[in-house]
Structures are given as structure tokens and as C-alpha cells.
Amino acid sequence: MMPSQAFALGLLGFTLLSTCFPLVPTSTSRQVLSSFDDNGVSSRRIFGCRVVEVLGGTAAFLEVDSAVAKGSQEVEDKQKIYKGYQRLNYLIDNWVQETTVCGNNDNPYIGEKGCERTPLKVMEYMGYKNTNDPLFKADKTLQRLEALVPPDNEDAYIDAVEKWTEKADEASTMSFVSSWGAANPGGGEDRVQYFIERAKKDVMVARDSLKTVVTILQIAPS
Numbered sequence: 001m002m003p004s005q006a007f008a009l010g011l012l013g014f015t016l017l018s019t020c021f022p023l024v025p026t027s028t029s030r031q032v033l034s035s036f037d038d039n040g041v042s043s044r045r046i047f048g049c050r051v052v053e054v055l056g057g058t059a060a061f062l063e064v065d066s067a068v069a070k071g072s073q074e075v076e077d078k079q080k081i082y083k084g085y086q087r088l089n090y091l092i093d094n095w096v097q098e099t100t101v102c103g104n105n106d107n108p109y110i111g112e113k114g115c116e117r118t119p120l121k122v123m124e125y126m127g128y129k130n131t132n133d134p135l136f137k138a139d140k141t142l143q144r145l146e147a148l149v150p151p152d153n154e155d156a157y158i159d160a161v162e163k164w165t166e167k168a169d170e171a172s173t174m175s176f177v178s179s180w181g182a183a184n185p186g187g188g189e190d191r192v193q194y195f196i197e198r199a200k201k202d203v204m205v206a207r208d209s210l211k212t213v214v215t216i217l218q219i220a221p222s
Contacts, residue, residue: 073144077141088125092200092207099121100118122174126172126206135168139161145217149216156216164210
């Protein structure tokens, strides 16, 4: 619930509560809940009491519901970062295998046994190809998690997020450039290899940035 909404509900509740139970005790206020006058004033006051109860219950429900939703989002965000971090570890450990494809062409002279290096998998692992990937829009995820960072680690966390954003973009760019390395004038397999290795360096730095985040937030697998 937004602060303005909470304030409005609180102000309305206070007004009704004051009507039901005046701040200055009087002989009349002591008899509010036990007597009714002919013009219905007491009945209106009792109605006001009931509204106060409803408003109070509604405000409490909204606050609890908001807290539950926030907690659920935090858990989901943490697991996305952890899964993305683990996937980058796998990519780096199996770099050649994951950046090599076979059988995409009929020319047996391209690469080894008809296989060729391709960097497009890098873009997938970095969250640039699929909205369901755990690192899709990871910069937004990391920004939401910043609220959980202990004060002593704020600078390190911000540096890690900035490094992630920088190196994730660079790795994606190098991957895209590499995918056209053989087709460009003056290009060839050596240019593809060059840009793939450039991308690998960026991925390693990006992975290390996520490791810093995982350590600071003490994220563990669910």
C-alpha cells in the first residue's frame, strides 16, 4: 500500500474514531454505546465504530498482503541471480563445447568435421535471447535487491552491479560481432575466434560480479 493511501485511511479512521469516542470524556460519551437518542445520533456513532473496524481490518490486510508480495518477489529475484550465476559457471567451464555447433551446413570443410564456432549461445546465457532466462533484465533484478544490502557492503554491491551491466553488454556485443566475423570483408574463422575469446573475458568478469552479489546477499539455492 502506498504511504498516501495509508495516510488517507488513517485520517479517515481517526475522524470516525473521534466521532465514536470523543477525546475529551463527557457524561454523554460514556453513554454512547448504551443509549440511543431520538434523532439517531448514537446509531450513527455506532455505525462509525463499525466502519473504523472495517477500515482497520482492511488497512492491516493490505499491509500484510503487500509485505507477503514483497517477500515473494525478493525470494524470486535472489533465485534468478543464483541460477544465472550457476549457468555462467557452466558456460565458462564448457566454453568450447557451448560455443560450437555442428550440422548446420552441408560443407564438411567448414571447421572440424562440419562443426564451427558460434558465439550466439553467449547471448542466451547472458539473458539477451529469452525472456524466461534467469538473467533477463538482470540489471532491474539487481536494483530491486539493493534494498537488502547491508550498509557496510553498499559500495561493493553498487560496483558489482555496474560491472555486471558493463560486461554483460560488452559480451553480448562481442558475440554479435563474432557471429559476422567470417562474413565480413577481410574476416574469417580467425576473426570469429578472436571475438569469441573477447566475449569470454567479458563473461568471466560478469560472472565474478554476480558472485560478489551472491556473497553479499548470502544467496543459497532454494
